[in-house]
Amino acid sequence: MTQATRSTILTGDRTTGPLHLGHYIGSLRARVQLQHEANQFLLLADVQALTDNVGRHQKVTENVVEVALDYLAAGIDPAKSTILIQSQVPELAELSQYLLNLVTVARLERNPTIKEEIRLRGFERDIPAGFLTYPVSQAADITAFKATHVPVGDDQLPMIEQTNELVRRFNNTVDRAVLVECEAVLSQVTRLPGIDGKAKMSKSLGNAITLGATPDEITKAVNNMYTDPNHLRVSDPGQVEGNVVFAFLDAFEPDVQKVDELKAHYQRGGLGDSVVKRVLNERLQTLIEPIRTRRQELEADRGEVMEILRRGTMRAREVAAQTLSEVKGALGLSYFQN
Numbered sequence: 433m434t435q436a437t438r439s440t441i442l443t444g445d446r447t448t449g450p451l452h453l454g455h456y457i458g459s460l461r462a463r464v465q466l467q468h469e470a471n472q473f474l475l476l477a478d479v480q481a482l483t484d485n486v487g488r489h490q491k492v493t494e495n496v497v498e499v500a501l502d503y504l505a506a507g508i509d510p511a512k513s514t515i516l517i518q519s520q521v522p523e524l525a526e527l528s529q530y531l532l533n534l535v536t537v538a539r540l541e542r543n544p545t546i547k548e549e550i551r552l553r554g555f556e557r558d559i560p561a562g563f564l565t566y567p568v569s570q571a572a573d574i575t576a577f578k579a580t581h582v583p584v585g586d587d588q589l590p591m592i593e594q595t596n597e598l599v600r601r602f603n604n605t606v607d608r609a610v611l612v613e614c615e616a617v618l619s620q621v622t623r624l625p626g627i628d629g630k631a632k633m634s635k636s637l638g639n640a641i642t643l644g645a646t647p648d649e650i651t652k653a654v655n656n657m658y659t660d661p662n663h664l665r666v667s668d669p670g671q672v673e674g675n676v677v678f679a680f681l682d683a684f685e686p687d688v689q690k691v692d693e694l695k696a697h698y699q700r701g702g703l704g705d706s707v708v709k710r711v712l713n714e715r716l717q718t719l720i721e722p723i724r725t726r727r728q729e730l731e732a733d734r735g736e737v738m739e740i741l742r743r744g745t746m747r748a749r750e751v752a753a754q755t756l757s758e759v760k761g762a763l764g765l766s767y768f769q770n
């Protein structure tokens with residue numbers, strides 16, 4: 433990428449727990465690569481986490497540091513990427529307020545991701561207004577930095593669509609191209625299943641392997657992985673589809689030929705679960721060991737981590753403040769200039 437076309441990337445993670453292998457494969461690994469090519473902002477979305485964690489604010493703020501540790505341990509370089517804390521950039525809240533006038537309640541209620549989350553959380557008609565409107569806050573996160581690219585999972589596509597609707601409405605309203613439309617960047621890797629075989633790895637479902645997992649925790653998780661329930665004897669032919677061990681090998685074992693051979697052998701019969709699990713365990717141990725070690729070193733130096741977050745947040749504030757001054761200027765809200 434040349435300097436002229438250098439893109440601005442914004443990513444966001446709700447700080448509801450430390451990151452796990454699903455995050456690593458779905459987004460974090462790519463961000464570590466992207467930081468060399470683009471101007472990258474990583475937003476720790478504590479404000480968004482609060483929209484459905486009322487009363488659990490302490491957990492949310494503790495997790496800000498946990499996620500930051502995961503970023504840094506996995507290879508995010510604060511000299512190349514800007515890590516910021518959402519709640520400490522008041523310009524984001526300010527921009528949300530202006531954008532909220534450009535969306536209807538009916539449109540917010542139609543967002544498919546929000547709909548699904550409302551169902552999962554059992555909000556029914558008692559939806560916190562802050563929760564219903566978080567896609568607008570997310571649009572503010574993206575547009576405040578004039579992000580051109582937003583790496584997301586497919587569940588976040590409705591947010592990008594709503595963001596771009598808001599950008600167009602805003603620019604139309606003020607008759608000026610102030611905000612910038614963005615493009616979703618979908619991760620190539622399909623979603624990593626939980627170790628129990630459920631479709632999605634998630635800390636709250638208790639089926640995750642975190643990036644700080646100890647060697648023992650990794651081994652236990654691999655040994656507990658859901659395989660083929662009908663593969664009773666080693667000599668039986670086994671199923672690869674829906675088999676979590678093979679889904680993980682597909683995601684984490686770079687030697688594709690080796691994985692293909694294991695699959696063929698398993699399907700033929702004669703390959704036991706314990707052998708495949710041993711291969712995967714070794715792979716995951718090798719992957720996580722340096723991340724865990726680096727994480728422990730950083731944990732021992734929290735002052736340094738907080739300093740990285742403070743500097744990143746300050747840098748981000750300058751960018752957001754510039755956009756806000758353009759936004760307010762376009763709306764005629766610059767009473768005291770000149």
Ligand code: TRP
Nearest residue numbers: 442443444445446477480570573
């Ligand atoms: N909604 C995202 C999630 O569920 C987090 C997030 C907040 C985000 N602001 C963002 C993602 C901006 C992309 C861009 O984790």
